[in-house]
Structure formats: C-alpha cells, structure tokens
Amino acid sequence: MKQSNLYIFVYASVMVVVVAAVLALASTSLRPAQQKNIDTEKRLDILKSVGAAAEVASAPSKDVYVSDEYKKVIVDQYAVNVKGEKVDGVDVFRLDLKVELSKPADQRALPVYVANLSDGSTKYILPIRGRGLWGPIWGYISLNDDFNTIYGATFAHKGETPGLGAEISTPKFQNQFKGKTIFKDGKFVSVSVIKPGSAPLTSHSVDAISGGTITSKGLEEMLLDCLSGYQAFFTNQKN
C-alpha cells in the first residue's frame, strides 16, 4: 500500500495539530492541581527543616494539614539581596532559586522564611540548591536566631543512587547537621562534609556518605554557595 507524498504530508500535519490540541488542553486543565501539589511539597519541606509538621503521615488530608501548619509556624517570609537588605515586590514563595542562583551575586534575591516554634523560639529557614551526581539536589537549612547554629536541615534530590547518594534525604544524615555552626571566629566557613574517619569531626563538619562521594561533595558545595549569599544578612541581623 503506497500513498502519495501529499497524503503523507497532510496526514502528518493533521495528526500533529490534533495531538497538540489534546495535550495543550490536558496540560492547562490539570495545571492548578499540579501546582497545588508542588506547593504543598515545598511547604512541607520548609516545615520539616524546623521539625514541624511531624504528623503529616497520619493527617487525613495532607494539603489541609500542611497549609494549616504552615500558617501557624511560618510567621514571615521575605527576600534579601547580597547586601542583606530586604527586596520589595517579589513573591517570596514563588521565587525560583535555580533562576536566582544563575544571576550574578549582586542581583540575586534570596528567600528567608521566619518560623516561630511552639517553645517561643524564632528560627530562620534558608533554601539551598545545588548539584548531586545525577541531577539537582536541594533542601532547607534552619538557623537559630544567633545566625550561626544550625537548628535543622532537610535535603531532597531528584535522582541520586538509592542506598548511596540518596541517603542525603534520610533523617540519619540530616540529623548530623543539628547544632553545627557556620561561623568560625567570626568568619564564614559553612559546614564541610568529610570522609568518615579522615579527620576528627568539628562543629563545622559532618560525615559524608560512604559510596556517595560526589553527592556529598555536591552537598558541601551547595551549602557553601547558597549560605555565603546570606552573609551580609546575617551580619545585619546580629547587630
């Protein structure tokens, strides 16, 4: 069965147009539901970095529970620039860290989430983003109001190796960061991720994941890169 070239062209064109229309329709109509899921996930990550929203697994509706907790715990959110000044007119929650980090340092607007915990203490949550072995890794670091001590950390990844690099998203790895400090004698040093046993752990280092070296190094770089953008903000807040 051999058709003319004209038939093939018309057939292909019509097919492409029909398929494009169907997909466009589906994409537009499902967008709100998808965005809601992404937002819930992000709120949950932010809350987890300060140890809030612990009962999410048993909550009847994840969306409702997370957004209620978020309203309760997160009391303020704003963006700061490299000088530590607040930037006006940005939607902090919708700020795309990937885009911001690709800008030159002096044009970035970096989000800060302020959390008020049930014991009355105030924590500052900073988003971070970097590269692992197979794809992006990201997370949230929460600091005490001395802007030095890490209160909690959550990390997530797109596709690190299960059992190796993917261990960064386990509580076992994340709990290591609690109580670590990012300043040494007033100088910003971040937290380094070192090979277990290679050097005694200090308050500025945690154990890397055996077999997940590139992910661990990526995580260290991510902490250094992202947190260094907040240095001026830390100094301003301390004074």
Added chain:
Amino acid sequence: MSKNTEKEPLFSAKNLRLLTDPLNEKNPVTVLVLGICSALAVTVQLKPAVVMALSVIVVTAFANLIVSMMRNGIPGRIRIIVQLVVVAALVILVDEILKAYVYDVSKQLSVFVGLIITNCIIMGRIEAFALGNKPFPSFLDGIGNGLGYGLILVIVAFFRELFGSGTIWGYRVIPESFYMANGGFYENNGLMILPPMALILVGVIIWVQRSRNRNLIESN
C-alpha cells in the same frame, strides 16, 4: 453470510485468550523479554511498581486501540513515527494525570513514566498486533500484555521491598526489634535495593516458569 461470520461475541474464547495468554505463555517480560529496563527501575517498592503497571496497562491498551482504529489510514512509510506520536501523547497524558492526583508516586517514578514511550512492549504490540487486527481484540491484547508486564513487576517488587526494606506497601513487616541496629540479628539485604537484583529475580521467575511449562523450552 460473510457479515455473520465477522460477528463474534465480545468475549469469545479467542478474545479471552488475548487477555490471558500474556499472563503466562506469552508473557512480554519473561517469555519475550521486553520491557526489562523499566522492570529494573521501578521495582524497589511495591507501590510505584503497581502504579507503573497500571500506567503501562492504560497506555498499551489505548495505544493498541487507537492505532488499530487508524490502521487503514496510516501511511506505511511513516507508520513508526505515527505510532510513536500516539504512544507519546498517551504517556504525556498519564504523566500529567499522575502529577495532578498522585504527586508522591509521580515523584518516585520521575523519569520512568516518560520512558514508557520507549517501553518495547508497547511498540512491539502495536507493530505485531494492532496494525493487523480490529480495535476490540487489539484493546484486549493491550490490556493483556500490560497485565502480564504488571504481574512480573509486582512479583519482583514484592520480594525486593520485603528483603530490601523489610516493608510491604510501605508497612513494616519485619519488626524493628529484629534489626542489628536495635540489638537484633537481622539486616536488610542492600543488594535487593540495587537494580541488578531485579534482573536476578526476573531470571529466577523465568527459570520457575520454564520448569513448570515445558512448551517454553526451545528444542535444539
């Protein structure tokens, strides 16, 4: 007269065989050894495996149905591309729906939903069956092959999750107190988590199946 012979009941014995054959004797994974790549990737836990299986069933069934309906119009020279477009469109739809309604699972499946497009079973069934058969048998053939694929996926995922994480469907089966970390004697098998174990398990399933069904053994 000729019209009468064309009419057969919807679920005749012949049509039902289209559904049941791929579960055992014509299983796409263990007999035709197609679709292995995704069988390795999504079987660490039971839940993503089941969702993946459902997604593949939907895609094979509707891809077969649609291609079969178009089979007399598809220009022979661009037929593979036309089939790919149909499959790709269906996969994107499935992906969007997963993202909207079961976000957690879609996050776990991540790239593998997109890779359904390249799942050899789908193109294989379209080429081998849908292009030469009527829509309804093609639809059944798609469901049957999706089920056959899903069956293997679920079996593999069951064992990998049980021995790799000590859970089934996310629920703990092996008590925490058994673990070495808590002073017990048991440790999860780390190899179960890694992709090679899926291949070994598929191999074991093929072995068991062949020893029970002598027809499958090639004579040489």
